[in-house]
Amino acid sequence: MHRSAPRLSRILACAAVPVMLVAAGCSSDSDGKKDSGSSSAASPSAKKSKATVEAAKFDALPDPCTSITKKTIEDLVPKAKKKGGTAGKSSDLTSRGSCSWNGLDDNGVKGSQYRWLDVGFTRFDSDQALGSGAKRATDDYAKQIVKAQASEGAEKLATAPVTGIGEQATAVTYGLTKTSEDFKYATVVARTGNVVVTLTYNGAGYAGAKTPSASDILKGAEKAAKEAVAAVGGADGSEAPSTTTGSPSTKPKAKTDAKDDAKSGSGDKANPKTTRKPSAKTTH
Numbered sequence: 001m002h003r004s005a006p007r008l009s010r011i012l013a014c015a016a017v018p019v020m021l022v023a024a025g026c027s028s029d030s031d032g033k034k035d036s037g038s039s040s041a042a043s044p045s046a047k048k049s050k051a052t053v054e055a056a057k058f059d060a061l062p063d064p065c066t067s068i069t070k071k072t073i074e075d076l077v078p079k080a081k082k083k084g085g086t087a088g089k090s091s092d093l094t095s096r097g098s099c100s101w102n103g104l105d106d107n108g109v110k111g112s113q114y115r116w117l118d119v120g121f122t123r124f125d126s127d128q129a130l131g132s133g134a135k136r137a138t139d140d141y142a143k144q145i146v147k148a149q150a151s152e153g154a155e156k157l158a159t160a161p162v163t164g165i166g167e168q169a170t171a172v173t174y175g176l177t178k179t180s181e182d183f184k185y186a187t188v189v190a191r192t193g194n195v196v197v198t199l200t201y202n203g204a205g206y207a208g209a210k211t212p213s214a215s216d217i218l219k220g221a222e223k224a225a226k227e228a229v230a231a232v233g234g235a236d237g238s239e240a241p242s243t244t245t246g247s248p249s250t251k252p253k254a255k256t257d258a259k260d261d262a263k264s265g266s267g268d269k270a271n272p273k274t275t276r277k278p279s280a281k282t283t284h
Contacts, residue, residue: 053126053127053128053131053132054126054132054133054134055126055132055133056123056124056125056126056132056133056134056193056194057133057134057192057193057194057195058123058133058192058193058194058195058232058233058235059094060094060123060235061093061094061095061096061097061121061123061195061232061235062121062228062231062232062234062235063097063099064085064087064088064097064098064099064119064120064121064228065084065085065086065087065099066231067099067119067121067227067228067231067232068117068119068224068227068228068231069227070083072223072224072227073085073101073117075220076101076115076117076201076220076223076224077101077102077103077115077116077117078103078105078113078115079103079104079105079106080101080102080103081101081102081103082101083101085099085100085101086099086100086101087099088100088120094123095122095123095124095125096120096121096122096123097120097121098118098119098120098121099118099119100116100117100118100119101116101117101118102114102115102116102117103115104206107209110208110209111205111206111207111208111209111210112205112206112207112209113203113204113205113206113209113212114181114203114204114205114206115201115202115203116200116201116202116203117199117200117201117220117224118199118200118201119197119198119199119224119225119228120197120198120199121195121196121197121228121232122137122140122195122196122198123137123194123195124136124137124140124194124195124196125194126194132194133193133194134193134194136194137191137193137194137195137196138168138191140196141168141189141190141191141196144189144196144198145159145170145172145189148172148187148189148198148200149172151174151176151185153176153177154174154175154176154185155174155175155176155177156173156174156175156214157172157173157174158172158173158174159171159172159173162188162190162222162225164226165188165190165222165225165226165229166190166191166192166197166229167191167192167193168190168191169188169189169190169191169225169229170188170189170190171186171187171188171218171221171222172186172187172188172189173185173186173187173214173217173218175214176202178204181204181205181206181211182204182205182211183202183203183204183211184202184203184204184211184212184213184214184217185200185201185202185217186200186201186202186214186217186218186220186221186222187199187200187201187221188200188221188222188224188225190225190228190229192229192232192233193232195232197225197228197229197232199221199224199225199228200221201217201220201221201224202217203217
């Protein structure tokens with residue numbers, strides 16, 4: 001009897017072990033459920049944050065060569081070599097496109113007036129990692145202004161905001177001396193939604209002709225930029241300038257023409273100087 005008491009104690013102690021393990025297991029399960037619940041609760045919030053990127057306003061661009069009316073081209077670039085414009089090269093016309101015009105209005109002994117006009121469009125899609133199309137366009141808008149201000153050899157550089165063109169617009173004006181002539185430049189950078197429009201207009205008088213005034217060049221640039229910005233809305237079905245019908249049936253043809261011009265290699269926005277050489281020769 002005396003010897004069996006310790007044995008009974010050991011049996012009871014061993015019997016208590018499973019109860020403790022079960023209790024610990026229940027506690028562990030309870031904690032696991034709480035963790036699981038908090039994890040699933042955080043998940044909808046993460047999904048919600050991903051859905052906050054604003055959709056891009058425009059999903060297409062206008063044909064750059066028809067974004068400015070024929071009447072305006074005739075007024076700003078008299079005697080344009082190619083009235084329909086020269087399309088710039090682009091691998092994706094839904095995201096980027098440009099067109100330029102240049103011409104020399106020869107007035108004989110009274111001298112000649114040279115003009116050059118270029119318009120470029122850049123469209124940005126909304127991206128979860130990079131931000132909304134509008135934000136990306138706003139960032140590029142600021143970069144294009146800085147780029148215009150950094151023109152080498154620029155004289156009397158001035159920058160000022162412009163109202164009535166897109167959601168925001170800035171004009172950069174300056175003078176340049178090239179081919180022994182004084183050129184006046186005006187670049188208007190504008191943003192509408194997720195699209196940035198950059199328009200540059202410049203001119204000079206040759207063979208003794210009067211140099212165009214900075215105010216006239218700026219006025220012409222603003223007029224053309226306003227039409228180009230309006231054409232962005234027309235590309236998505238809104239009313240476009242009078243040279244385009246805005247009908248869905250005509251738009252694809254305009255884009256196809258721009259591609260054909262780009263493939264032919266006729267014209268490049270990056271080479272405005274090449275268009276001026278013939279002008280200088282003509283006046284000698």
